[in-house]
Amino acid sequence: MQPGSRRRPSAASRTLAGAIVAATLVIGGASGLTVMQMRRSAWEQVGRVSQNLLESVEHMVDRNIELYDLSLQGVVDGLHDPEIDGIAPALRQAVLFDRSATAKGLGAILALDAQGQAFADSTAIVPRRLRFPDADFFRTHKEREDVGLYIGKPLRMTPGGRWVIPLSRRLAYADGAFAGVVVGTIDIGYFNALFSRLSLGDRTRIAFFRESGELLVRSPMMEEAIGKDLTAAPHFRRFFEHRAGRFVATGYTEAVEGLFSYSRIGTHPLVATVVVPTQAIADLWWPRALVIAVLVSFLCAGMIGLTLVLQRELERRTRAEERALAANRDLARLAQTDGLTGLTNRRHFDETFARMHEDSARTGGRLSLVLLDADRFKRYNDTYGHLAGDEVLRAVARVLQRQVRAPAETACRIGGEEFAVLLPGSSGPAAVARAERIRRAVARLQIPHVGNEGGFVTVSLGVAEVGGGETGGQVFSAADAALYEAKRQGRDRVVLRPGREAGARVA
Template sequence: MSPAVAARWLMLTGMALALGMLALGTVVLLQARDVAWEQAKQASSNLVTALERDIARNIATIDLSLDGVIAALQEPGIDQITPELRHKAMFDRATTAEHLGAVLVLDAEGRVAASSNGSASEGVILADRDYFRTHQHQPNAGLYVGHPFRSRLRNGDPSVSVSRRLPSPDGQFQGVVMAALRIAYFADLFDRLDLGAKGSVALLRTDGPLIARAPFNPADIGRDLSRGEVFRQILGGGPAGTFVATSTLDGVERFYTYRRIGSLPLVLSLGVSVEEIYDAWWRKAYAMGSILVVLCAAIAALSFLFRRAILGRIAAEDALRQAAEELSVMAATDGLTGLANRRHFDARLDEEWRRAIRGSTTLSLLLLDADCFKAFNDRYGHLEGDEVLVGIARSIRRCVRRPADAGARYGGEEFVVLLPETDAAGARTIGEAIRAAVEALDIPHADTPFGHVTVSIGWSCCYPQPGQAPALLITEADRALYAAKRGGRNRVAGQMAGLAAA
């Protein structure tokens, strides 16, 4: 095994060991990350379930109070007893629910007909409240939890209504029985939770209004969140679910767990900050990751130093080899035009000749000569003459594009182009393209009939046969070139090898 290969394998082994350690550490950290997420998910689900049951139980207690008021109002002779007894009969169960405000009986016009707080609020008209309009127009609304409002009877205390329709004996709308549940109940309930510095819990109606939220902001009560990302996720899900979203209220990304409260138009949403879920995990990841990085860096550094020591020994050989390759390229290239030189072309011709014999394919060759080039040099100088040769070489490169085709400087102002697997028509076409490209350079030349630099091109084409020499192709192309010169220059002439000139 060579030193370079040994150094390479050592480097690869060291890197593989380092990467293996990193991969193992990454797997362990990712598993710990998943565990942190699952723990947060389970804890959130348990909290939401407990909150949902507490709220549902309290609303159910309020509903019992409403049923008691309705049952008392439907008792025969209720209007004949004393006001004190009537009040006790209707509202004796109205104080059992936590944070319950007033329980009101509204008549068909929305006027307070009776109140658990006494007669002070009687006569107040509440026909504009959403719970009254809902029961007035929807006989089957059942138990209705309304939009949050500020009480007109308790100095603007934020509350939410829990109400039922009060029917007459024949089923007609007779009014509404309503209990005001203070939003302070939800605030106290939510304050008992420890959700971290950026956690939140909220109670919303399913049509968008916010009823209560922690952290608490009085300005948020009643705010319509129906256009927010969190609400859209809840609305698009089932009765319960989880998702990750950014809050419209404070811009914090949270993991949300939500649950709808029974058949009520309420949904409870609990959000734990994604950042805080992973906070402990990040501390562990930083500690473990730092150790892994140091170990892997040490292994990589030792492997690199050893490899550099080995490669330093063969660096001189590489430099010598590169220099030899550059000399080889220079030896095969014409220094002025950048095309292949005569020696390289001769080798290519011999190679393609043998390939054409094996494949029984055609081989074509173009021989180019700059017209009246000696006169050009005499008039314009050799530097300008060199520019002409460079321009001709550029034209050849533009017209000869196949990888197997080869253009070369044959000597002086002569150029040659080798075209494997090209028939006579193809050779003639490429020759005409090169002639036109040179003429399009429009280099002034006062000593030619055309007034600018031109080239004459001779082409030859043959099917190489065993025993024949490649020189046959050059000889025939040379004859064709002289025919083009005799014909007036700036033209293309050619023939199949061994046949009369075209």
């Protein structure tokens, strides 16, 4: 590996990392599903409880209104009975106003004439001097004949300034003309007391309002919100999409996001609602979800940390194995490389020649062997010294490295000043031509050699083509004989094995 290059992760390291990532994703996914299920369960639980609470509120309000309406109808019927007009005032009051009108939370019942003046009072034989000519319930009955029971806008009653909800019915003469109104009140505090016992918690809000938008009751009590017009709320229209339902929105009287559950109250133009803040719902599941998230994060972090440690160990072992393999390759290369020239050595030659000879015999392909050595090399060493002789051998090796086309062809130093070249796919004449080029390349170096013919270093070469049925030893002997024949003929020449075509000497 080159210095500074990045090492690619090993297959084992990648597999381990992939397995841990997959395991982490599975654990994270399962935890996420668990958290989502916890959230869904919390919302469903609050939704069910809110619905049950809403049904209780609806039943409670409807029942109180119905009971109070019976008292109002009794007063209307009594005022239409001519026999009541002639009885004593005390008896007349007892007949008109039954005891249900005096139950807890229910206010007085008044009979108002056509000018809005009270002429009958459930709390006194002599009516109190009360007038309601401008009240919305009075004007509504005066203008319309078909209203029936009318639930009016909330009022403040004196003394004390208590908030009440007026319930009223129309009085009419025999010809249908407007004769007045019978009106009673329900104390808003009464409903607040009832709702406080039903609440899901301090943050739960219970309320009901008229379809026209006026808020009648809100628990916990918020006086400034009583009678407030809710039609300006962005979510107001959603209360009328169905008879009952549920949605999430931000409150109008309080800017708090909540789960709104709503329902119509009986046949009355009223809507009841229960609001649970979404934060209260989150408090049911988020702490446990946070614990799960922390534990899962700790577990995943531990797995990742362990993975990193194991990866480093695997990479360390991989690097050690790579170094060992590289060292083995270097040893194998050194075992097959000639230390002086850098060419492969005799051992490599023997193995390669045996393999190529076997392939040639099996496939019928051509193979030629070239043997060469430096002429009068011993005399050169004696004249110039062994260091100079070593340099000559290295020069010849460089020529072979340029002339031999690796990797198919192979050049080797097989001993002393002797070299060998294996040329697979080459016939004898082609090998002679290649050998001639090698001879000329060495001659062109013009390395001085006073002890050699011509005064320069030269080489002699013997060539043998593998023949059918010959062993590797026979081919080598033939090439060696051709080499000695080149020596005998005067050196600095190429000779094909005896009995084959010989090369010519080039001066």
